Amino acid sequence: DQQVKQNSPSLSVQEGRISILNCDYTNSMFDYFLWYKKYPAEGPTFLISISSIKDKNEDGRFTVFLNKSAKHLSLHIVPSQPGDSAVYFCAASISNTGKLIFGQGTTLQVKP
Amino acid sequence: DAGVIQSPRHEVTEMGQEVTLRCKPISGHNSLFWYRQTMMRGLELLIYFNNNVPIDDSGMPEDRFSAKMPNASFSTLKIQPSEPRDSAVYFCASSPSGSTGRYFGPGTRLTVT
Numbered sequence: 001d002q003q004v005k006q007n008s009p010s011l012s013v014q015e016g017r018i019s020i021l022n023c024d025y026t027n028s029m030f031d032y033f034l035w036y037k038k039y040p041a042e043g044p045t046f047l048i049s050i051s052s053i054k055d056k057n058e059d060g061r062f063t064v065f066l067n068k069s070a071k072h073l074s075l076h077i078v079p080s081q082p083g084d085s086a087v088y089f090c091a092a093s094i095s096n097t098g099k100l101i102f103g104q105g106t107t108l109q110v111k112p
Numbered sequence: 113d114a115g116v117i118q119s120p121r122h123e124v125t126e127m128g129q130e131v132t133l134r135c136k137p138i139s140g141h142n143s144l145f146w147y148r149q150t151m152m153r154g155l156e157l158l159i160y161f162n163n164n165v166p167i168d169d170s171g172m173p174e175d176r177f178s179a180k181m182p183n184a185s186f187s188t189l190k191i192q193p194s195e196p197r198d199s200a201v202y203f204c205a206s207s208p209s210g211s212t213g214r215y216f217g218p219g220t221r222l223t224v225t
Contacts, residue, residue, distance in 0.1 A: 002153070009151075032212050043116070043203055043216030044155070089155060093212050098143065098167060100214060104154035 003027050004092050006103035013110050019077040021106050023090030026071065030092040034100070035064060035075050038087040047088070048075070080110045114138070116217035118204050124223045130192040133220045136185055137206030145214060146179055146189050147203040155203070161187065162209065194224045 005024045013019045021035075031052040036044035050057040050064045050073070057064050063076045077084055090103040117136040125131055137144045145160040159169040161181045169179070176195070181187040191198055201221050205214040 006154070034212065036214075036216075041218065043205070043218050044214075045216070046213050049212075091155075095212075098160060098162065099157060100145075100212060101157070102147075102155035104152070105149075 002104075003030075004090055004101045004103040006088075006090055006106045008106050009104070010107040010109070013080045013108065015082055015110055015112050016079045019075075019080045019084065019108055019110065021075040021077075021088050021090075021108065023073050023075075023103055024071060025073075025092050027092070027094070027101075028071065029094045030101075031095050032093045033064070033066060033073050034091045034093075035062075036089040036091060036102075038089065038105070044087075044089055077108075080108075082110050082112050084108060085110050116204055116206055116215055118202075118217035118220050120220060121218060122221045122223075124225065125194055126225055127195055128193045129224075130190065131194045131198075131222060131224075133189040133202050133204075133222070135187045135189070135204030135217060137187070137204070138215055139185070140208065141206035141215070142184075142209040143207045143211075144181060144187050145205040145207075146187070147205060147216075149201040149203060149219070158189070191222075194222075196224045198222060199224050 034049040035047040037047045038044040066073045087105045093100045119134045146158040158171045159179045164181045179189045201219045203219045205216045
């Protein structure tokens with residue numbers, strides 16, 4: 001049972017344009033959401049997060065949007081750069097459980 | 113500061129052999145996690161420890177998998193006997209107690225032929 005789903009395995013975007021990565025979840029108890037970025041031959045690294053009490057969090061070129069009613073979150077990258085090419089994982093957790101559930105990942109390619 | 117250290121980085125073994133993956137968490141981190149990455153399921157949590165004690169091993173696929181954390185600076189994930197379907201990248205991660213974030217190691221790419 002996949003509680004966190006990233007339905008797009010890959011995404012290709014032109015440099016300078018917006019990249020939108022999507023994530024859906026099924027468990028309404030999730031109250032904290034994170035995005036991780038992974039380059040080849042490296043472990044995932046934290047990118048940005050959002051609490052369920054917010055609907056938007058912005059950090060430079062990266063913005064995460066949360067729609068609780070739709071159980072959906074998205075990561076926007078504007079403008080996209082070739083160095084953003086990586087695998088992006090969405091993750092969700094329930095406070096005080098210690099568990100962080102990841103999605104399958106979306107491979108983003110930003111073309112120069 | 114050294115991050116999470118995993119060894120080996122690559123492991124190729126034949127079906128039926130025992131495989132042991134190793135992890136050294138970040139000093140001071142009380143929680144340690146083992147994840148497996150596959151194309152179909154992404155990053156799956158296999159087991160996690162808090163203060164060296166296994167808290168949740170519900171993600172361990174079957175009895176062929178076992179994990180230990182004998183002290184705060186070392187953990188192992190063992191597969192015995194290994195099977196081709198175990199081929200994946202295995203990540204170790206650590207975090208301070210109560211933190212949702214994870215600090216991942218570089219992973220071990222396991223290939224079972």
